[in-house]
Amino acid sequence: MTGARAGRSWSADLELLVGAAQAAGARAMEFFGNSPEVWWKNEGRSPVSAADFAANDILKKELLSARPNYGWLSEETDDDAARLDCETVFVIDPIDGTRAFIAGLDVWCVSAAVVHRGRPVAGVLVAPALGEVFSAIADGPALKNGAPLQIAPAEEGRATRVAAAQDMLSNMDLSGLGEVERIAHVPSLAYRLAMVADGRIDATLVKRNSHDWDLAAADLILSRAGGGLATLEGAALFYNRPEVSHGILCAAGLERLSRFVRASHTLSGH
Missing domain, CATH: 3.40.190.80 (D-Maltodextrin-Binding Protein; domain 2)
Structure with a gap:
């Protein structure tokens, strides 16, 4: 099991991530296509919207209330160096693809992972505008909307x-x-x-x-x-x-x- 303590299952953490990410995605959808307020960070190079903050609030509340001993790293939360002392950390992007979100394009997602000893052991991407959920744990298959994903061998003659x-x-x-x-x-x-x-x-x-x-x-x-x-x-x-x-x-x-x-x-x- 990559990066995981022997014998430990991360399935409960994945279930927690999926529920929180779906709730955050549903909240973001309330803003999608409705011209949410936008601010600029990183000297005006990176947008952040009211939807990013609203989704982040849901994720932080649901995840840390369930796992208060985990560290926290999110794009939309001020970094806390205390995370470095945590063996297990939530790593979050409440909306990955904010520019697309603001433009009304549907290719954006909520990204949430549990990282243990430096490597991800549970992860979910929820793309609510596309109706897609990708998920995985370190000792299980990758899934898309519940169906297993397996990269196919290269096809000869295809670019x-x-x-x-x-x-x-x-x-x-x-x-x-x-x-x-x-x-x-x-x-x-x-x-x-x-x-x-x-x-x-x-x-x-x-x-x-x-x-x-x-x-x-x-x-x-x-x-x-x-x-x-x-x-x-x-x-x-x-x-x-x-x-x-x-x-x-x-x-x-x-x-x-x-x-x-x-x-x-x-x-x-x-």
């Missing part, structure tokens, strides 16, 4: 579908990947990783400065579906560190991941 910014793709060494088909921008990073897990995308690149809350739940779902999320050195990610942002990352099914990492080595200075 590799890659979601990546054009400038990054242009700087990759694609010689080992065969024909590549670029997929149009997916505004939610967590949902994009879920699309790799359910086979709509074969691989994706993640620009530097993604954060724990963007990645933790989707990382687990992808790995339990037979895929992986890795650094340019091919290493797995660890969460709940003092620094919660990450460098350039690669995601793909395990059959493709090592080749995709090798193809991406030219991006180290990108």
Whole structure:
């Protein structure tokens, strides 16, 4: 069981996450398409809406009331260094894809994970505008709306579908990947990783400065579906560190991941 104490099941934590994320998603839907109030953070580079805060409030109340000994890391809550002393932590993005949400696009989701000793052990992505729920625990299958997900083997003769910014793709060494088909921008990073897990995308690149809350739940779902999320050195990610942002990352099914990492080595200075 990856990152989990021997003999411990995380199914109760997953049930808790799913219920809280669905409640947060339902609350966010009350704002969706209704021009919620928007503020700008990070020197005006990143929007946050009233829906983000409302969803965050529900998640924090429901999750910490049930697991008061867990730490807390959320995009929309001031960081508390006390989380670093916690063996187990909730890692939350109340709305991943806020720009899409504000624009009335349906590709956004609530992302919620339990991270234990640096690795996700339970995770859920709830995409209420799409009617989709992705979930996984460390010793179980990845599920989409209750049905198991398993990344299929590569099909001979079919182009590799890659979601990546054009400038990054242009700087990759694609010689080992065969024909590549670029997929149009997916505004939610967590949902994009879920699309790799359910086979709509074969691989994706993640620009530097993604954060724990963007990645933790989707990382687990992808790995339990037979895929992986890795650094340019091919290493797995660890969460709940003092620094919660990450460098350039690669995601793909395990059959493709090592080749995709090798193809991406030219991006180290990108």
